[in-house]
Structure formats: C-alpha cells, structure tokens
Amino acid sequence: MSEQQLELKLASQLSKLMEEDDDEQNQPFLAQSGSRDYEKPQLKHQRSILDDFANGFMPEEILNRDMDDDHFRSDELKEKIGADAKNNEGSQSNKAKSQSHKSVDIDESFKDFQSELDQLGQLDVDQLDNILTLADNLAIQLAYKTSAKMNNIKSKVQSQIDAEKKKITAQFLKRKRILEQYMNKAPxxxxxxxxxxxxxxxxxxxxxxxxxxxxxxxxxxxxxxxxxxxxxxxxxxxxxxxxxxxxxxxxxxxxxxxxxxxxxxxxxxxxxxxxxxxxxxxxxxxxxxxxxxxxxxxxxxxxxxxxxxxxxxxxxxxxxxxxxxxxxxxxxxxxxxxxxxxxxxxxxxxxxxxxxxxxxxxxxxxxxxxxxxxxxxxxxxxxxxxxxxxxxxxxxxxxxxxxxxxxxxxxxxxxxxxxxxxxxxxxxxxxxxxxxxxxxxxxxxxxxxxxxxxxxxxxMEYFSRKYEANLKMLGQIEQQLTLDAKQEATESNKQ
Structure with missing residues (x-):
C-alpha cells in the first residue's frame, strides 16, 4: 500500500466519527454510522482531498459530510426494513441480527485499521502530525455537533445517548493513542x-x-x-x-x-x-x-x-x-x-x-x-x-x-x-x-x-495552508459557539 493510499484510508477511518443519524429516523443515536469506503485516488477531486489532508489542510468534503450522506443511507435502510416487514413477520429479530452484523463489521474495520497503522512508519512526521491534528479537530467538532444535534432528538433516552457517546469516544481515544505511539518517534x-x-x-x-x-x-x-x-x-x-x-x-x-x-x-x-x-x-x-x-x-x-x-x-x-x-x-x-x-x-x-x-x-x-x-x-x-x-x-x-x-x-x-x-x-x-x-x-x-x-x-504553500487550516478551524468553532448561544437564548425566551 502506497503512502497516499494509507493517508486516505486514515482520513476515511477518522471521518467515520463525524457521521450522525438523520433527524427523521428513530434509530439509536449514531448507531447507523457506517464506514465510508475510499477507493484508490482515481478521480481528480479525490486526489485534491488527499493533497489537502497531507499538507495539513482540512478538506471541506470531510468536515461537512454528515447530514446528506446519512439521509441517503437512512432512506436505503428504510426501504430495506419495509421490504423485510412485508415478507417476514419477524422483522424485529432481523433488525437485531442486522445490528449485530454491523457491530461485527465495525470491529473488523477497526482491526483492519490497526493493522494498517503498522505501515505508518512509511509516512513523514509532518504527515503524522497532520493526522493527529485532524483527530483533535474531529474530536472538537464531534462534541459541538453532538451538542447541537441533541436539541432535535427528543425521543431518545439520555442514557442511550451517553452510552453511544462513550462508545464512540472510547474508540476514538484508542485510535488516537495508537497514532501517538508512532508520534513518539518524532524527535x-x-x-x-x-x-x-x-x-x-x-x-x-x-x-x-x-x-x-x-x-x-x-x-x-x-x-x-x-x-x-x-x-x-x-x-x-x-x-x-x-x-x-x-x-x-x-x-x-x-x-x-x-x-x-x-x-x-x-x-x-x-x-x-x-x-x-x-x-x-x-x-x-x-x-x-x-x-x-x-x-x-x-x-x-x-x-x-x-x-x-x-x-x-x-x-x-x-x-x-x-x-x-x-x-x-x-x-x-x-x-x-x-x-x-x-x-x-x-x-x-x-x-x-x-x-x-x-x-x-x-x-x-x-x-x-x-x-x-x-x-x-x-x-x-x-x-x-x-x-x-x-x-x-x-x-x-x-x-x-x-x-x-x-x-x-x-x-x-x-x-x-x-x-x-x-x-x-x-x-x-x-x-x-x-x-x-x-x-x-x-x-x-x-x-x-x-x-x-x-x-x-x-x-510556502505547506506552511501557509497549515496556518489557514488552523484559522479556519477556529472560525468554525467560533461560529458554532455563536449558534449554540443563539439557540439557548431562543429556548430561554420561549420558556
């Protein structure tokens, strides 16, 4: 596997943490977050994403990919569940099996991710540093987006939401620790x-x-x-x-x-x-x-x-x-x-x-x-x-x-x-x-x-784009904080 393929796979695995459920579904929070398969950088825009990622720039296609993709997948899932309900009265058991298979797929995907991390020795330190920076930024966005999304999920139990958040956070921290082990070689x-x-x-x-x-x-x-x-x-x-x-x-x-x-x-x-x-x-x-x-x-x-x-x-x-x-x-x-x-x-x-x-x-x-x-x-x-x-x-x-x-x-x-x-x-x-x-x-x-x-x-472009990426992330965080403050003010006025 080449360095470019490895970086793209890492970006794919980390971006899974950003995928959330659509507002119209009654499934558990983030339970349907699936892995997004990235093929080889065969198209021009895919190579552009990789170049931005390797140079420390956060591609918008990764940052903003949440509701649209989830809505598309959730529609497909609804059609599949509807067809199963018509042909089989035991749809509840089928759903349980499906969720069991999903958890197995997630575990297998994580094992694949760990095995691919063994190849991180081929990457430059700057690239590993950018990966960890991306991981930290994703963690920040995950916290803010989870906070914003929870206001619209009234039918879900708070304990279930906390359990899902803990599960995702545990997976995230485990992957981040593995990356940090490689970063110990940075000096x-x-x-x-x-x-x-x-x-x-x-x-x-x-x-x-x-x-x-x-x-x-x-x-x-x-x-x-x-x-x-x-x-x-x-x-x-x-x-x-x-x-x-x-x-x-x-x-x-x-x-x-x-x-x-x-x-x-x-x-x-x-x-x-x-x-x-x-x-x-x-x-x-x-x-x-x-x-x-x-x-x-x-x-x-x-x-x-x-x-x-x-x-x-x-x-x-x-x-x-x-x-x-x-x-x-x-x-x-x-x-x-x-x-x-x-x-x-x-x-x-x-x-x-x-x-x-x-x-x-x-x-x-x-x-x-x-x-x-x-x-x-x-x-x-x-x-x-x-x-x-x-x-x-x-x-x-x-x-x-x-x-x-x-x-x-x-x-x-x-x-x-x-x-x-x-x-x-x-x-x-x-x-x-x-x-x-x-x-x-x-x-x-x-x-x-x-x-x-x-x-x-x-x-020049490497350092400038790295600074631009940091400034853009700060701007996004500031914008999210402003929106959260406005929502809280609106809700307090209604009460």
Missing part, C-alpha cells in the same frame, strides 16, 4: 530531516563550487560519485517500500550510460551525443512533468534532482566549457573527444547521430522494459503489490480514463506509446540546443528555475 525523524536538510544545502554548495573551481576535471568525478551514491541509497529505500521496480525506468538506464561514458569511454562520439540528448531532452522535460523539487530535507527529492538536473548541468559544462578548453591541449592530454564545429550543422548525418541513434538505444530500453514489467514480472508485481510507473499513472485521473478505454490488454501498449511520444518531443529541445549556446543556456535556466519553483511551492 528522531525530525532530527534526520534536519540532517538531510544540511546535506541538501551542502550538496548544492559543493556542486556550484566544483563547477566553478574544477570545471574541466574534478567536477565530473563529483558527478559520478554523487549520482551513484544517491541512487544506491534509493535502491535500498525503495526495496523496503516495494517501489524498486521504479529503478527499471528510463532515467536510471540513461544515467548508467552517462556514467559509463564519463568513466570508460569519454572520447566516444556516439555516447557523447546520446548523453547530450538524454540529459537535455527527457531529463529536462521530466523536471516539470514529475514536479522535481529542490526540497532539501527530503532525500527522495534530492535524489530525483540529482538524476535529472545534475546530468543536464554536466552536459552544459562539457559542451561549452571543457571541450573548448581541451582544444588548447595536446591530443595526448585531452580526456574528452574533439568536435569539429564546422560539421555540426543540421544535415542528415547530424540528425542521424543526434536523433536516430539515441532513439534506437531508447527503443532497445523500451522493449526490455516492456518485457520485464508487463510480461516476465507482471504476475509477481500484482501478487506482491509492487509499484511501477504504469501503476502510478493508472492512479492519475486523466491517465486512468485513457488506459481504461484501451483495456488491460492494450493499456500497457498505450502507456509505452505515450512514453515514446514524450521522448521524441523532448529530444527536439536537445537537438536545437546542441548548436546554440544561448538556447542551451535558456533551457538549462528554465529547468533549474522550475525545480527551485517547485521546492518553493512546497515550503
């Missing part, structure tokens, strides 16, 4: 976030220093060790999370070729052009497409930046700094190849080297990827619930519509077709940039600024 996790933040900032400083101080030699060694180290760490981390099939994606294959070129065969003209096209084509466009962000305290984000942005910067430095510098050196002292700029025109031979050869190598990867993910390991991926890029996109609302139309047989083919189209489109940027310093400079700045912008959005 350690927050300490690690601080360490990663320092590492991220130092990595940025080291990159700029090596690029400025040793652009023609040691910077390439820095590139090799940095990318290799971060990818190895991701391999172990993703293996634990069952995400390791992501490492079969194209960017890791391309980074392997790039490191091979830098270490083993730096004078290979074909590998140089493959390196340039991959780094400035798919890697550059992947930054806005996958929202790669300079978020310094998250190692996963730093790794994504390293495998996409560092090769792009390296290709820029090699094309416009190192190759020009090595022209002044004797042939025996040159580490990289020598390019004849007069022959680098938009000719058929140029396009063959810059597009058709890189595209042929890409097609080789695409064939091997399709065989591995969709044929050889397809059964294993489903049985072990592994994550892949195809599953990631299938959970996106816009992509799911397209893949569902294609069906399970042709869905993978459609997915790979979009992947091929993405490669062809992005390769055009690289081909144009190869012969233009200014075009290459502008593209490099655009992709870099986008990664910084995505990081700024995370930090």
């Amino acid at each position: 350690i996790v927050r300490f690690m976030d601080k360490i990663f933040f320092i590492v991220g900032v130092l990595l940025l400083i080291a990159t700029t220093y090596m690029l400025g101080r040793y652009p023609n030699k040691h910077y390439y060694t820095f590139h090799i060790y940095t990318v290799t180290t971060l990818v190895v760490i991701r391999l172990f981390n993703y293996r634990i999370k069952r995400w390791h099939y992501y490492l079969f994606d194209f960017c890791y294959f391309a980074n392997t070729l790039i490191i091979y070129y830098l270490v083993i065969d730096p004078k290979n003209d074909i590998l140089f052009r493959i390196f340039f096209v991959y780094a400035n084509g798919p890697f550059g466009l992947a930054i806005p497409a996958f929202k790669n962000s300079m978020i310094f305290h998250k190692l996963d984000n730093l790794t994504s930046i390293a495998i996409h942005l560092i090769p792009l910067v390296t290709s820029y430095n090699l094309r416009w700094t190192t190759l020009f510098y090595e022209r002044s050196l004797p042939e025996g002292e040159r580490y990289f190849l020598n390019i004849d700029e007069d022959n680098e025109k938009f000719t058929l031979n140029f396009l063959f080297k810059m597009f058709f050869i890189p595209f042929a190598v890409y097609i080789l990867w695409a064939f091997l990827y399709y065989m591995k993910v969709f044929i050889i390991s397809s059964k294993k991926i489903k049985e072990r619930n592994y994550e892949t890029m195809y599953i990631y996109y299938y959970n996106q609302a816009w992509a799911k519509k397209i893949l569902d139309k294609a069906g399970p047989q042709f869905g993978p083919i459609v997915f790979m077709s979009f992947h091929v189209g993405f490669f062809i489109l992005s390769s055009g940027f690289a081909i144009i940039a190869f012969n233009s310093f200014w075009v290459h400079t502008i593209l490099t700045l655009i992709w870099t600024i986008m990664s910084i912008w995505n990081g700024a959005n995370f930090y």
Whole structure:
C-alpha cells in the first residue's frame, strides 16, 4: 500500500466519527454510522482531498459530510426494513441480527485499521502530525455537533445517548493513542530531516563550487560519485517500500550510460551525443512533468534532482566549457573527444547521430522494459503489490480514463506509446540546443528555475495552508459557539 493510499484510508477511518443519524429516523443515536469506503485516488477531486489532508489542510468534503450522506443511507435502510416487514413477520429479530452484523463489521474495520497503522512508519512526521491534528479537530467538532444535534432528538433516552457517546469516544481515544505511539518517534525523524536538510544545502554548495573551481576535471568525478551514491541509497529505500521496480525506468538506464561514458569511454562520439540528448531532452522535460523539487530535507527529492538536473548541468559544462578548453591541449592530454564545429550543422548525418541513434538505444530500453514489467514480472508485481510507473499513472485521473478505454490488454501498449511520444518531443529541445549556446543556456535556466519553483511551492504553500487550516478551524468553532448561544437564548425566551 502506497503512502497516499494509507493517508486516505486514515482520513476515511477518522471521518467515520463525524457521521450522525438523520433527524427523521428513530434509530439509536449514531448507531447507523457506517464506514465510508475510499477507493484508490482515481478521480481528480479525490486526489485534491488527499493533497489537502497531507499538507495539513482540512478538506471541506470531510468536515461537512454528515447530514446528506446519512439521509441517503437512512432512506436505503428504510426501504430495506419495509421490504423485510412485508415478507417476514419477524422483522424485529432481523433488525437485531442486522445490528449485530454491523457491530461485527465495525470491529473488523477497526482491526483492519490497526493493522494498517503498522505501515505508518512509511509516512513523514509532518504527515503524522497532520493526522493527529485532524483527530483533535474531529474530536472538537464531534462534541459541538453532538451538542447541537441533541436539541432535535427528543425521543431518545439520555442514557442511550451517553452510552453511544462513550462508545464512540472510547474508540476514538484508542485510535488516537495508537497514532501517538508512532508520534513518539518524532524527535528522531525530525532530527534526520534536519540532517538531510544540511546535506541538501551542502550538496548544492559543493556542486556550484566544483563547477566553478574544477570545471574541466574534478567536477565530473563529483558527478559520478554523487549520482551513484544517491541512487544506491534509493535502491535500498525503495526495496523496503516495494517501489524498486521504479529503478527499471528510463532515467536510471540513461544515467548508467552517462556514467559509463564519463568513466570508460569519454572520447566516444556516439555516447557523447546520446548523453547530450538524454540529459537535455527527457531529463529536462521530466523536471516539470514529475514536479522535481529542490526540497532539501527530503532525500527522495534530492535524489530525483540529482538524476535529472545534475546530468543536464554536466552536459552544459562539457559542451561549452571543457571541450573548448581541451582544444588548447595536446591530443595526448585531452580526456574528452574533439568536435569539429564546422560539421555540426543540421544535415542528415547530424540528425542521424543526434536523433536516430539515441532513439534506437531508447527503443532497445523500451522493449526490455516492456518485457520485464508487463510480461516476465507482471504476475509477481500484482501478487506482491509492487509499484511501477504504469501503476502510478493508472492512479492519475486523466491517465486512468485513457488506459481504461484501451483495456488491460492494450493499456500497457498505450502507456509505452505515450512514453515514446514524450521522448521524441523532448529530444527536439536537445537537438536545437546542441548548436546554440544561448538556447542551451535558456533551457538549462528554465529547468533549474522550475525545480527551485517547485521546492518553493512546497515550503510556502505547506506552511501557509497549515496556518489557514488552523484559522479556519477556529472560525468554525467560533461560529458554532455563536449558534449554540443563539439557540439557548431562543429556548430561554420561549420558556
């Protein structure tokens, strides 16, 4: 189960405490509160709810969902009870059995909830903190909404209401205690976030220093060790999370070729052009497409930046700094190849080297990827619930519509077709940039600024929305208190 699915399930379980009976029913208070099943975030508004929840913002769809849903369920229940009364005179015994089944379902649901909490170790501390904040807010709203609803429930016995409230409160507190056990790990996790933040900032400083101080030699060694180290760490981390099939994606294959070129065969003209096209084509466009962000305290984000942005910067430095510098050196002292700029025109031979050869190598990867993910390991991926890029996109609302139309047989083919189209489109940027310093400079700045912008959005919107959520909750509490005061004043005047 992915982090997003786990957060959504937690939101579903906590939101059950907000469900109440409709005024028109004579059933015990909150006795019909059923679990609301949340499927995978397949629709756009479902993903929006999850994003708000993970960022500390209280979605209105969760806060305000009470009377309408309960009324819908209560109408269905009335029809069912009416049909049972006509066909069976022992309707009272059937109701008792139904309520017994409901209690069993609630217990089973709670057991499932407890088992899923074991996976909370995968969540960030900020996400766990937001879950507890949501729990506290739900408890406050539960108290106020229960108080307001009790004025309209005159036919119910006070002792029965108190019993239901105690039952719900006990369940709520039990779940909250389980969450707090995980929050006891918060100091350690927050300490690690601080360490990663320092590492991220130092990595940025080291990159700029090596690029400025040793652009023609040691910077390439820095590139090799940095990318290799971060990818190895991701391999172990993703293996634990069952995400390791992501490492079969194209960017890791391309980074392997790039490191091979830098270490083993730096004078290979074909590998140089493959390196340039991959780094400035798919890697550059992947930054806005996958929202790669300079978020310094998250190692996963730093790794994504390293495998996409560092090769792009390296290709820029090699094309416009190192190759020009090595022209002044004797042939025996040159580490990289020598390019004849007069022959680098938009000719058929140029396009063959810059597009058709890189595209042929890409097609080789695409064939091997399709065989591995969709044929050889397809059964294993489903049985072990592994994550892949195809599953990631299938959970996106816009992509799911397209893949569902294609069906399970042709869905993978459609997915790979979009992947091929993405490669062809992005390769055009690289081909144009190869012969233009200014075009290459502008593209490099655009992709870099986008990664910084995505990081700024995370930090600014996260904190601002958290403050907005707290202010909104205070406003709702104040509004509820005002309404309660008006109702009490009205009742006292009537008496």
